[in-house]
Amino acid sequence: MTTSPRNIAFIGAGNMTQSIVGGMVKSGYPSDKIYVSNPSPEKLEKLKSSLNVHTSQDNQVVAEAADVIVLSVKPQLMADVCAALKKQVSNLSEKLIVTIAAGIRIEKYRQYLGDDIRMIRVMPNTPSLVGKGMSGLVADDRVSEADKAFITEAFDGVGATLWVADEDQLDILGAVAGSGPAYFFEFMASLQKAATALGFDRDKARQMVQQTALGAAEMAIASELELEELRKQVTSKGGSTAKGIEVYQAADIDDISGQAVKAAVQRNQEMAKLF
Ligand SMILES: NC(=O)c1ccc[n+]([C@@H]2O[C@H](COP(=O)([O-])OP(=O)(O)OC[C@H]3O[C@@H](n4cnc5c(N)ncnc54)[C@H](OP(=O)(O)O)[C@@H]3O)[C@@H](O)[C@H]2O)c1
The missing domain is CATH 3.40.50.720 (NAD(P)-binding Rossmann-like Domain)
Structure with a gap:
């Protein structure tokens, strides 16, 4: 120190x-x-x-x-x-x-x-x-x-x-970083379910999801590029990742995150009144 x-x-x-x-x-x-x-x-x-x-x-x-x-x-x-x-x-x-x-x-x-x-x-x-x-x-x-x-x-x-x-x-x-691990676990679990639905066993599906999450987080930390830019760099036009990303964007992932964070902020403020 x-x-x-x-x-x-x-x-x-x-x-x-x-x-x-x-x-x-x-x-x-x-x-x-x-x-x-x-x-x-x-x-x-x-x-x-x-x-x-x-x-x-x-x-x-x-x-x-x-x-x-x-x-x-x-x-x-x-x-x-x-x-x-x-x-x-x-x-x-x-x-x-x-x-x-x-x-x-x-x-x-x-x-x-x-x-x-x-x-x-x-x-x-x-x-x-x-x-x-x-x-x-x-x-x-x-x-x-x-x-x-x-x-x-x-x-x-x-x-x-x-x-x-x-x-x-x-x-x-608190609504982003405090609750955030739960959001990431939810997303990771959904990817794991997607892989198991296509025939992978749970352990192998989990390994590929968690290692990918770790790698993506470390790349984000190591890079000065905007997160959106990093995403684009692994999304070739017309490729398979682009097809997957289209599905997330069609579901308006930004809106989902916005609503989730607002709901958690509101709950933090309600809970503060309990004390
Ligand atoms: N864990 C997290 O990820 C996290 C994240 C953000 C904030 N926090 C906050 O951090 C605080 C601690 O969380 P934690 O996860 O470490 O909880 P925890 O593991 O339950 O620890 C709380 C400790 O307080 C002790 N305790 C109970 N009554 C006490 C008293 N009168 N005087 C002194 N100590 C007493 C308990 O002892 P006994 O077990 O012997 O009863 C226990 O060891 C909480 O306010 C929590 O909201 C935790």
Whole structure:
């Protein structure tokens, strides 16, 4: 890491925390500056033995030791977890608060933790669990550039990071990148079904679909060409790919994606009202 290490505490030792902490340590972050709490001991024992981080079953212990607190519990537990932290940890306003929970707005955390907190919201996605995540980030105006650089590096350990201007944009990013893996799986499964319908067994169909998805994603990342241009480059006029693409375009794939993203944004906004 190029930013100075700070004491960082993760509240909740679930899948996401394990991936982020693993990514940080792999990128050279000193494990003795990482603290993790969780009610049940098994996940803590695993983290302690594999990464040698500090662990506790008491959120207060890790929160007090930290300069940065990452809230990594399920959204429905957030109000209770924050209420306890507010009661137990005296100097929350001096710490950078980061949350990875979906849906809960910064304004709500101010109600939970106090008006004087400084806060970053991160929306990671599931491929973070394999180090290929796409995390969206948004900060309130009290967060410094140094805070942002620190958190960017932490989440770069599980993939790529993208800062957005406000929480409305984070909802859109959630509808594209957060929900996106499901869209891609749906599309991949439909191609797999198409191949099996024509006689391939499921395993072979799956192999050709997933390797093609990986190859296409890597080509897109490696290339500076527009995605549309890349598509044209593998579509010879009058060839077989052109015939397949005609079918997708006739079904108006742009309109389908537009509707899907709008529906997911709307749901993100509805869910934010539940908290
Ligand atoms: N996984 C994803 O792809 C993803 C993507 C975007 C955002 N997120 C968000 O990231 C957060 C964590 O997700 P996750 O997938 O890591 O969930 P998870 O695997 O269920 O982990 C949540 C952890 O919180 C612990 N916990 C429960 N009550 C607690 C308390 N009072 N204090 C401290 N820890 C407590 C749980 O412990 P026990 O198991 O011992 O009860 C569990 O280990 C969620 O808010 C989720 O919405 C996840």
